[in-house]
Amino acid sequence: MFFLIGLGLGDPKDITVKGLEIIKKCNRVYLESYTSILPCGTEALEEFYGKKLIIADRDVIEQDVDEIFYEADKLDIALLVVGDPFGATTHTDLILRAKERGIKVQIVHNASIxxxxxxxxxxxxxxxxxxxxxxxxDTWQPDSFFDKIVANHQRGLHTLCLLDIKVKEPTLESLTKKKKEYMPAKFMSVSEASQQLLQIVERNPDTCITKNCLCVGIARVGSDTQQIIVGSLSKMVEYDLGKPLHSLVITGPNLHPLEVEYLEQFKI
Amino acid sequence: MFFLIGLGLGDPKDITVKGLEIIKKCNRVYLESYTSILPCGTEALEEFYGKKLIIADRDVIEQDVDEIFYEADKLDIALLVVGDPFGATTHTDLILRAKERGIKVQIVHNASIxxxxxxxxxxxxxxxxxxxxxxxxDTWQPDSFFDKIVANHQRGLHTLCLLDIKVKEPTLESLTKKKKEYMPAKFMSVSEASQQLLQIVERNPDTCITKNCLCVGIARVGSDTQQIIVGSLSKMVEYDLGKPLHSLVITGPNLHPLEVEYLEQFKI
Structure with missing residues (x-):
């Protein structure tokens, strides 16, 4: 059996009881390590589960799934993913690949951003x-997501912006070489995202999204060090919310009174 | 301290380890019982937690929060909610009411639909x-949600339709009486939702939503008896997906090849 288990927001104890029981009985447990980041570190998980984890990075997940599925018809194999198992296309694909091989699959859901x-x-x-x-x-500055933010705003809706993660990205120079070299991991901050957005806003002065739009910056949601700030898009640039992961929300034009009251706590 | 704890999809073991540890140390534990339904029943939870639960129905949550907050400055009080704590406006409101009273609040997230x-x-x-x-x-047939489905579809997006729940609704006759009487609980099925939608479609023949739109019916997500069916809106009417909770998805016009391949498993 192949188990795809959501770890939730990233503290070892964010796993569900169901998920933990499955991990404990599994023969091999992989930790997916490239579509998100585990804030607590692998060792903390291993200690909590009493189990060794095998890191499944981009190369394994995208090119070497047979390693993961090896003997999954006889053994119990788990792949742990931060958030909910269906948060990344990669995982949906994995489930199909398992079913093609006649391997039974069970999903354990969890919280996601x-x-x-x-x-x-x-x-x-x-x-x-x-x-x-x-x-x-310098040469690649896509901004098609901006149209979606505008369309949401026009319909009175908020937009959750997920911020980029670069983990185990091969360097441009090593792409043509036999031995790949990787860039250091990086995680986009609310400040960085807001800077890029401000540049797009400047190039598109006639949309409903301006530098004064009310935004919410969120860092390390669900953890003890969770931080939330509320302010204009231009204000978001100035604040350092610390360690990853960060997310940014562009609010819709008409907030409900309860939303206004709640956001008030986080105003900068 | 006041803890608002998400139970996830409804099996006792869907709670997170963090949530379970908090419940075990709490002085009073309430179970919110009107914005959603607990598929497993209260007794199963009580047995799993080794703890008595106090049912917090609509009247308690909306009119009697002081009962819940009684001595929450000194004791540990938890309110358990199906899904994620922020799935219902009621809970956001509760957090604000707690903070007004100077009570500290901690949230434990979980999966939601x-x-x-x-x-x-x-x-x-x-x-x-x-x-x-x-x-x-007979006299109240709101259909403003239909415009939202149309707008999503026009933008190439899927729509998740949450289906109505009636729990502890006072009967019309008893509204003016001192002693309220309640209607039996009911939960809208995929079939019922599709019937209502088909009626709206017939009245609005010029939109992009037709009886042939591809839909997904989902029942008891995350449980052992989870069921998923895929077919046209008119087909959805014919199928009985059994016990609650049900949800319906109206798919967008252009599916990704991976989505098509995945849905294929559930075609009726």
């Missing part, structure tokens, strides 16, 4: 399409 | 605004 973003007090049912903000380079 | 809907293979980032479909009566 998609519902935990409610911690800022914005109503989950007033969010439109979620967008991802990618790191820009 | 908003992310667990990914189990059908539709990409979570391709969902637009979530809508709620209310039970119609």
């Amino acid at each position: 998609l519902n935990a973003v409610g911690c800022c007090g914005l109503q989950l049912y007033s969010f439109g399409e979620t967008v991802s903000i990618p790191y820009w380079t | 908003l992310n667990a809907v990914g189990c059908c293979g539709l990409q979570l980032y391709s969902f637009g605004e979530t809508v709620s479909i209310p039970y119609w009566t």
